[in-house]
Amino acid sequence: xxxxxxxxxxxxxxxxxxxxxxxxxxxxxxxxxxxxxxxxxxxxxxxxxxxxxxxxxxxxxxxxxxxxxxxxxxxxxxxxxxxxxxxxxxxxxxxxxxxxxxxxxxxxxxxxxxxxxxxxxxxxxxxxxxx
Amino acid sequence: xxxxxxxxxxxxxxxxxxxxxxxxxxxxxxxxxxxxxxxxxxxxxxxxxxxxxxxxxxxxxxxxxxxxxxxxxxxxxxxxxxxxxxxxxxxxxxxxxxxxxxxxxxxxxxxxxxxxxxxxxxxxxxxxxxx
Amino acid sequence: xxxxxxxxxxxxxxxxxxxxxxxxxxxxxxxxxxxxxxxxxxxxxxxxxxxxxxxxxxxxxxxxxxxxxxxxxxxxxxxxxxxxxxxxxxxxxxxxxxxxxxxxxxxxxxxxxxxxxxxxxxxxxxxxxxx
Amino acid sequence: xxxxxxxxxxxxxxxxxxxxxxxxxxxxxxxxxxxxxxxxxxxxxxxxxxxxxxxxxxxxxxxxxxxxxxxxxxxxxxxxxxxxxxxxxxxxxxxxxxxxxxxxxxxxxxxxxxxxxxxxxxxxxxxxxxx
Numbered sequence: 001x002x003x004x005x006x007x008x009x010x011x012x013x014x015x016x017x018x019x020x021x022x023x024x025x026x027x028x029x030x031x032x033x034x035x036x037x038x039x040x041x042x043x044x045x046x047x048x049x050x051x052x053x054x055x056x057x058x059x060x061x062x063x064x065x066x067x068x069x070x071x072x073x074x075x076x077x078x079x080x081x082x083x084x085x086x087x088x089x090x091x092x093x094x095x096x097x098x099x100x101x102x103x104x105x106x107x108x109x110x111x112x113x114x115x116x117x118x119x120x121x122x123x124x125x126x127x128x129x130x131x
Numbered sequence: 132x133x134x135x136x137x138x139x140x141x142x143x144x145x146x147x148x149x150x151x152x153x154x155x156x157x158x159x160x161x162x163x164x165x166x167x168x169x170x171x172x173x174x175x176x177x178x179x180x181x182x183x184x185x186x187x188x189x190x191x192x193x194x195x196x197x198x199x200x201x202x203x204x205x206x207x208x209x210x211x212x213x214x215x216x217x218x219x220x221x222x223x224x225x226x227x228x229x230x231x232x233x234x235x236x237x238x239x240x241x242x243x244x245x246x247x248x249x250x251x252x253x254x255x256x257x258x259x260x261x262x
Numbered sequence: 263x264x265x266x267x268x269x270x271x272x273x274x275x276x277x278x279x280x281x282x283x284x285x286x287x288x289x290x291x292x293x294x295x296x297x298x299x300x301x302x303x304x305x306x307x308x309x310x311x312x313x314x315x316x317x318x319x320x321x322x323x324x325x326x327x328x329x330x331x332x333x334x335x336x337x338x339x340x341x342x343x344x345x346x347x348x349x350x351x352x353x354x355x356x357x358x359x360x361x362x363x364x365x366x367x368x369x370x371x372x373x374x375x376x377x378x379x380x381x382x383x384x385x386x387x388x389x390x391x392x393x
Numbered sequence: 394x395x396x397x398x399x400x401x402x403x404x405x406x407x408x409x410x411x412x413x414x415x416x417x418x419x420x421x422x423x424x425x426x427x428x429x430x431x432x433x434x435x436x437x438x439x440x441x442x443x444x445x446x447x448x449x450x451x452x453x454x455x456x457x458x459x460x461x462x463x464x465x466x467x468x469x470x471x472x473x474x475x476x477x478x479x480x481x482x483x484x485x486x487x488x489x490x491x492x493x494x495x496x497x498x499x500x501x502x503x504x505x506x507x508x509x510x511x512x513x514x515x516x517x518x519x520x521x522x523x524x
Contacts, residue, residue, distance in 0.1 A: 009423045011284045013277035015176045015327060017438065020273045021183045022160060026153045030402045043459035045146045045410065052152045056187045065277060066436035140292045142415045144408035146458060148307065151404045161271045174328035176279065196408060197305035277438045283445045284422060288415045307408045314414045318449045 001129050002073040004031040008065045019063035025055055028087045028099050031071040035085060035103070038123045049114070053082065054102040061096045063089075069096065074129035081105045081113040083124055086131045098131075132260050133204040135162040139196045150194035156186055159218045159230050162202040166216065166234070169254045180245070184213065185233040192227045194220075200227065205260035212236045212244040214255055217262045229262075263391050264335040266293040270327045281325035287317055290349045290361050293333040297347060297365070300385045311376070315344065316364040323358045325351075331358065336391035343367045343375040345386055348393045360393075394522050395466040397424040401458045412456035418448055421480045421492050424464040428478065428496070431516045442507070446475065447495040454489045456482075462489065467522035474498045474506040476517055479524045491524075 006027050014020035029052075040047040063069060069091045076084040087099040107114040116124070137158050145151035160183075171178040194200060200222045207215040213235040220228040238245040247255070268289050276282035291314075302309040325331060331353045338346040344366040351359040369376040378386070399420050407413035422445075433440040456462060462484045469477045475497040482490040500507040509517070 007423075009419065010426065010429070011276055011282045011419050011422055013438075014273055015275035015277070015279045016179075017277045021186070022153065022157045022273045025156045025186075026402065026404050029153060029404055030400075033403065036403070045406075045458065048147075052190055054187070054189050055152070055156075056185070058185050059183055065438065138292075140288065141295065141298070142288050142291055142407055142413045144307075145404055146406035146408070146410045148408045153404045157271065157273050160273055161269075164272065167272070176275075176327065196307065278441075283448070284415065284419045287418045287448075291415060310409075314452055316449070316451050317414070317418075318447070320447050321445055 001127070002031065002034045004033075004071045004073065006030070006069045006071065008063065008067075008069060010065065013065050017065075019065065021057070021059055024057055024059070024063070024089065024097050024099070027069070027071055027089070028055070028057070028073075028101060031073045031087055032085055032101060032103070034073075035075070035124075035127070038120065049106055049108065051104050051106045052101060053104045055099060057097055057099040059097055061091075061094060063091055063096045067092055074131070075124055075127045076100070076131060078116070078121060078124050078128070081115050083116070088131070132258070133162065133165045135202045135204065137161075137200045137202065139194065139198075139200060141196065144196050148196075150196065152188070152190055155188055155190070155194070155220065155228050155230070158200070158202055158220070159186070159188070159204075159232060162204045162218055163216055163232060163234070165204075166206070166255075166258070169251065180237055180239065182235050182237040183232060184235045186230065188228055188230040190228055192222075192225060194222055194227045198223055205262070206255055206258045207231070207262060209247070209252060209255050209259070212246050214247070219262070263389070264293065264296045266333045266335065268292075268331045268333065270325065270331060272327065275327050279327075281327065283319070283321055286319055286321070286325070286351065286359050286361070289331070289333055289351070290317070290319070290335075290363060293335045293349055294347055294363060294365070297335075297337070297386075297389070300382065311368055311370065313366050313368040314363060315366045317361065319359055319361040321359055323353075323356060325353055325358045329354055336393070337386055337389045338362070338393060340378070340383060340386050340390070343377050345378070350393070394520070395424065395427045397426075397464045397466065399423070399462045399464065401456065401460075401462060403458065406458050410458075412458065414450070414452055417450055417452070417456070417482065417490050417492070420462070420464055420482070421448070421450070421466075421494060424466045424480055425478055425494060425496070428466075428468070428517075428520070431513065442499055442501065444497050444499040445494060446497045448492060450490055450492040452490055454484075454487060456484055456489045460485055467524070468517055468520045469493070469524060471509070471514060471517055471521070474508050476509070481524070
């Protein structure tokens with residue numbers, strides 16, 4: 001499981017006075033960066049053979065400006081060419097959002113999904129954990 | 132059904148050279164603004180008694196900078212205090228993303244969901260349409 | 263002079279209840295897109311031999327959610343390898359922000375600024391206009 | 394002087410492959426949060442009697458994804474009702490951006506600028522430092 005901390009930024013709030021919902025998808029993408037590094041350890045974007053196929057977010061509670069948000073991230077399941085990531089965000093010890101992302105190993109040259117090679121599958125398996 | 136057009140902005144692209152996935156949740160929120168106006172015709176945010184409970188987005192194809200994206204939006208179903216909105220985004224006639232949002236009629240004073248009053252339910256029903 | 267219209271998006275507001283100041287730099291970048299097209303008519307980003315060297319924004323009045331913002335944009339002066347763009351944003355007929363951007367013709371291969379070729383200089387001159 | 398660290402997020406990059414320029418104004422706003430806390434120690438936004446009047450950013454070098462950016466922030470000068478903040482951003486020991494922000498002590502009820510009270514002036518003076 002990976003843990004990433006976010007200090008809500010003022011420009012991430014909206015007129016309701018809380019963090020805007022669209023920000024959470026950005027935080028979750030950022031929380032997946034340790035997984036991106038499995039694909040490209042030196043963060044060479046051109047070598048990141050992966051696309052995002054789907055996201056889901058459940059907004060459980062309002063996220064407030066002024067206190068840190070912690071996002072836990074793990075891998076829920078691994079398919080042939082895709083895998084599902086889960087996220088859970090906490091603020092002051094309370095769950096504020098949950099999410100999922102389906103990432104697909106992708107062949108950009110052929111513009112199609114591509115089976116996960118064994119070394120990536122093994123690396124991803126080490127982060128399998130229940131939601 | 133509502134239709135909203137977006138010209139991808141340069142800062143909405145990412146290092147993959149396409150529109151970043153997080154931007155789509157923002158466009159979909161914007162595409163729901165005609166629905167927000169049902170709740171508060173003069174866009175008085177303090178009167179917008181609604182929260183977002185859940186979003187889902189399926190990224191179907193890469194979204195390119197330089198040509199317009201059209202988002203169709205309708206209401207899929209209406210519950211007691213919540214309703215589900217669907218979105219479908221097209222670029223050059225091709226579906227590029229689909230999504231759903233669950234909005235909840237909310238009593239901010241009591242910090243709990245609240246049954247949709249009859250006039251709002253009737254107004255929402257006029258926009259019921261299949262995905 | 264170019265004119266670009268923006269409908270403030272809900273996620274562009276902040277907890278003060280108005281459009282966040284950082285959004286304006288994004289709108290101004292978007293308002294410069296007709297100028298980008300002078301450099302690359304088909305919006306091929308790889309062919310956009312230009313970098314942004316400097317921005318200035320004066321926030322003159324609060325920008326409200328719910329009514330359109332119009333941004334006027336022109337070219338203030340043209341140097342050897344750079345040029346200065348001005349912006350003026352209006353909402354309900356009132357100036358809400360003014361800005362400037364200094365763009366530099368750039369040789370990405372050599373990683374240095376590069377004199378504006380004559381055909382680009384002539385094209386830019388057609389949009390010279392006082393602030 | 395305040396120092397704030399930022400890990401560039403993937404969605405903060407643009408199609409040029411670097412961090413988009415508009416992101417820097419957001420980082421600088423975030424780097425001013427310790428100054429906001431002088432005005433409202435418990436980050437109560439309603440008590441933040443301050444507006445942003447002007448920003449300037451000089452983009453000195455490309456900001457890359459994958460390595461941390463450090464922003465140094467200090468107060469350059471203090472006027473009757475306003476003060477000027479400076480920022481300097483570094484990546485791998487190299488200056489990548491410099492900026493200024495003019496913040497104005499503001500009376501939201503009267504919708505006009507308001508002289509800095511003595512206790513705020515004294516608190517701000519402790520962070521005066523040359524650019």
